[in-house]
Each structure stands twice: as structure tokens, then as C-alpha cells.
Amino acid sequence: MAREKVIGSNSNPDDSNKHDAALRPKLLKEVIGQRKVAERLEIAVRASKKLNEPLGHILFDGPPGLGKTTFATVLPNELGTSIQLTSGPALSKxxxxLPFLTNLDEGSVLFIDxxxxxxxxxxEFIYPAMEDFRIDIVLGEGMSARTISMNLKRFTLIGATTRSGMLSxxxxxxxxMHEHLEFYSVEELATIVRVNAAKLxxxxxxxxxxxxxRRSRGTPRVANSRLHWTRNYSxxxxxxxxTEPIAxxxxxxxxxxxxxxxxxxxxYLETLIDLYAGGPTGVEALAATINLASDTLADEIEPYLLREQYITRSxxxxxxxxxxxxxxxxxxxxPKTEDKQGGSLFD
Known part of the structure; x- marks a missing residue:
């Protein structure tokens, strides 16, 4: 049997937290896949440096695990600036x-996942901050209330969302800039696995x-998870x-x-087929039956099933x-499920 070519070398493993941090790219040139998006971002970064202006606000959207946070953390490295991170659910009022906006440095990045x-x-509170780099603070209540306008340092807001349609x-x-991230090819994911295996x-x-x-659903985050498990198993x-048999x-x-x-x-598929005769059925009914949140189904499970044509939405x-x-x-x-025109979906 022919010997397989081996990538990487044997050494003692480092601390797992250091491993996780090491897997994330540091610069745009290190990002594998999403090349069109990376090329546009490279142009935006070069223009920002040449014009001495902050990078324009950027929105990344797409299913979980495709690199939205990676791009957000890479851009400050390219710009030589700092980043503050928070999330939508953490901002209830x-x-x-305020602490994030008032502590921003000139040209720094605020990332909201x-x-x-x-x-x-x-x-609505962040609108003037994005447009004019200022915020309006209301002090007091009723007839004695007054508004103070506070200027901010110029910054870049980067937003990440799995549901851009829910934004106003x-x-x-x-x-x-509004960048949609696509699923990765098997070849791109194989490269990511090889690179990250070497880092580990x-x-x-x-x-x-x-x-x-091939078994990573077109998603780098899943590929890294599969790699970690296979590494432990091996x-x-x-x-x-x-080797391939071990994997x-x-x-x-x-x-x-x-x-x-x-x-x-x-x-998910067994429930849809066995309990709901293949559908059609709503995501809320499926979520209640499977005992998973409907957001989990819609954001994490269904995108791949839709893309690979295991299911469709009617x-x-x-x-x-x-x-x-x-x-x-x-x-x-x-079953002989019929579509709206009366023809079988399986004919």
C-alpha cells in the first residue's frame, strides 16, 4: 500500500486556549475562501489609509460559522487600530x-455581533453616531429635560447578522458596505483543515x-470542530x-x-418525514417536536439542508x-407530495 504524504510534524500540544486563538487569521491575506469579499475589503482598507479616513461602516451577513467575526477582527489588524466587541442582545438600552462609544479611539472598530x-x-440612538460621529444624551425628565450633544472620535461600526432582513x-x-458570506467549497475547507492542523x-x-x-457542511467553524474531535480521537x-481511515x-x-x-x-429530517409526512409544515411545529429553538433550526440547521436540497421552503x-x-x-x-401546480415533487 502506498504511503500517504503527511503534512505537519509531531510535537507536544500547547494549551487549548492558545490553540483556539492561533487558528484565527490575523491578516486578510491569511483568510482562506471568500476571496471576492476579501479583495473588496483590501481595497477599502488601502483607500482608508491613503485618504486618512476611517473605514466605512460594514455589515456582514450569512449563516453562522462562515467568517463574519474573523473578518471583523482581521480589519483592525490591517488598519493598525483597536477593536471593541459586543452583541445585540447585550445592548438592551x-x-x-455609551461605554463603547465614548471609549473609542480615532479610527477604531466597534463590532456588534x-x-x-x-x-x-x-x-435609533446609534444613527447619529454612525452618520455624524455624535450622540444625543437626554438629561432629566419632563419639562426640565434637556439634550446634550457629545462628539465622538471617528470610528467604524462592523455589524454581523444571520438575518439581515430583520434589520430596519x-x-x-x-x-x-454590505457583504454576504457564502458557503465554502470542499477544496477551501481542506486547505483550512491542513493549515489549522499545522498550527495545532x-x-x-x-x-x-x-x-x-467533505463532512463539514461548507462551514469553517464546523471544519475546525471536526478537526479538534478527530485530533482527540487520533x-x-x-x-x-x-489518516483517512482514522478521520x-x-x-x-x-x-x-x-x-x-x-x-x-x-x-430534523426524520421528524419532517415520519411525523409530518414530508411536509409542508412550519418551523415552529418542527422546533416544538424536536425540542430545539426555532432560531436554531432556522439559523444553524436549515441553511445547509436548503443549500444541499434536502428540504425546500414553500x-x-x-x-x-x-x-x-x-x-x-x-x-x-x-409520498406523492404535490406542489402548487398539482404536479408531484418527486416525479
Whole structure:
């Protein structure tokens, strides 16, 4: 049997927290995938430096794990400035935003994750900060109330959202750039796995990296999770590099099938097919049956199932597609579901 080429080298593992921090790219040139987005950001960064202006406000949207936070943390490194991080749910009132805005340095970055979950009152409070770099603070109540306008240092707001449609029109319009992140190819994910395995001082063969990438749902965060699990499995059960058979055995034990579906994906599809006859049914009904939050289904499970055509969305709800029946071995029992025009979805 031919020997497989091994990438990486053997050494003692470092602290796991240092490993996690080391996996995140530091510069745009280190980002793998999303090249069109990275190229546009590189132009924006060069223009910002040349014009001596803060980078325009940026909104990143797309499913979880595709690199929104990575881009947000890379940009301050490119600009040579600082970053403050918070999230929409943590900003329940305008006062929660004040410490971040008043402590900003000139040209620094304020990153708000899950920005679509920011309350409308906070959203309206940040409008003048985004447009004119000032905030209006109301002191007192009733007839004695007065408004003080406070100037801020010029900054860049970066927002990340999995649901850009939930942002109000005025909020979306205040972002100079709106970048949508797409799922990654298997080749891009295999490169990410190889690079991160080297950072973790974990030898891995190209074939094993490809196997991990193929089962990672087009998502770097999932690929890194698969890599960490396979690394642990290999260290406990085997000596030497991670090979393709080891990668397959590790992922099979983790209940991740050859198509990248995990137990929650299969539970979703089984519920839709077995309990709801393949649909159509609403996401709230599915969430209640599976005992998972509807946001979890909509943001983490469904994007991949929709992209890979396991399910589709109709005006009446989710419908299982032929590939879902094949994946679960239920092809012979699939119903003759009809679409709006009366034709079978499976004909």
C-alpha cells in the first residue's frame, strides 16, 4: 500500500486556549475562501489609509460559522487600530452602548455581533453616531429635560447578522458596505483543515483533510470542530498522523455521516418525514417536536439542508425533498407530495 504524504510534524500540544486563538487569521491575506469579499475589503482598507479616513461602516451577513467575526477582527489588524466587541442582545438600552462609544479611539472598530437583535431604541440612538460621529444624551425628565450633544472620535461600526432582513431599512442604509458570506467549497475547507492542523502541530494527510472537509457542511467553524474531535480521537486511539481511515472512524463515532449530516440534521429530517409526512409544515411545529429553538433550526440547521436540497421552503412550510428520503433510506416510502401546480415533487 502506498504511503500517504503527511503534512505537519509531531510535537507536544500547547494549551487549548492558545490553540483556539492561533487558528484565527490575523491578516486578510491569511483568510482562506471568500476571496471576492476579501479583495473588496483590501481595497477599502488601502483607500482608508491613503485618504486618512476611517473605514466605512460594514455589515456582514450569512449563516453562522462562515467568517463574519474573523473578518471583523482581521480589519483592525490591517488598519493598525483597536477593536471593541459586543452583541445585540447585550445592548438592551442606549446606556449600554455609551461605554463603547465614548471609549473609542480615532479610527477604531466597534463590532456588534447579532446586530439584528439590537432593540429599536438602541438602533435609533446609534444613527447619529454612525452618520455624524455624535450622540444625543437626554438629561432629566419632563419639562426640565434637556439634550446634550457629545462628539465622538471617528470610528467604524462592523455589524454581523444571520438575518439581515430583520434589520430596519434605515439601519441597513447606514452601512457603506454590505457583504454576504457564502458557503465554502470542499477544496477551501481542506486547505483550512491542513493549515489549522499545522498550527495545532497535528500531522494529517491530504486525504484525511479532504474527508474532514467533505463532512463539514461548507462551514469553517464546523471544519475546525471536526478537526479538534478527530485530533482527540487520533491521540486516544492511535499513534502517528491522522489518516483517512482514522478521520472516517472518528467522524462515524461522532455520528457525522458521509454527507456531513449530524444527529440533529437527521432528527430534523426524520421528524419532517415520519411525523409530518414530508411536509409542508412550519418551523415552529418542527422546533416544538424536536425540542430545539426555532432560531436554531432556522439559523444553524436549515441553511445547509436548503443549500444541499434536502428540504425546500414553500408558502405553507418546509417540505422534504427526494435527497432527504435517500439520505435516511426511506426512498421506497416517500409520498406523492404535490406542489402548487398539482404536479408531484418527486416525479
Amino acid at each position: 442606549p446606556a449600554d452602548l 447579532e446586530i439584528h437583535r439590537m432593540p429599536r431604541i438602541v438602533e 431599512g434605515p439601519m441597513r442604509d447606514r452601512f457603506k 502541530n497535528t500531522p494529517i494527510t491530504p486525504e484525511a483533510a479532504h474527508e474532514l472537509a 491521540a486516544a486511539e492511535h499513534d502517528g498522523p491522522i 472516517r472512524a472518528a467522524l462515524d463515532m461522532a455520528e457525522v455521516d458521509r454527507d456531513g449530516l449530524d444527529k440533529n440534521d437527521r432528527k 408558502p405553507r412550510g418546509r417540505v422534504a425533498m427526494p435527497r432527504a428520503y435517500i439520505a435516511l433510506g426511506k426512498l421506497a416510502s416517500k
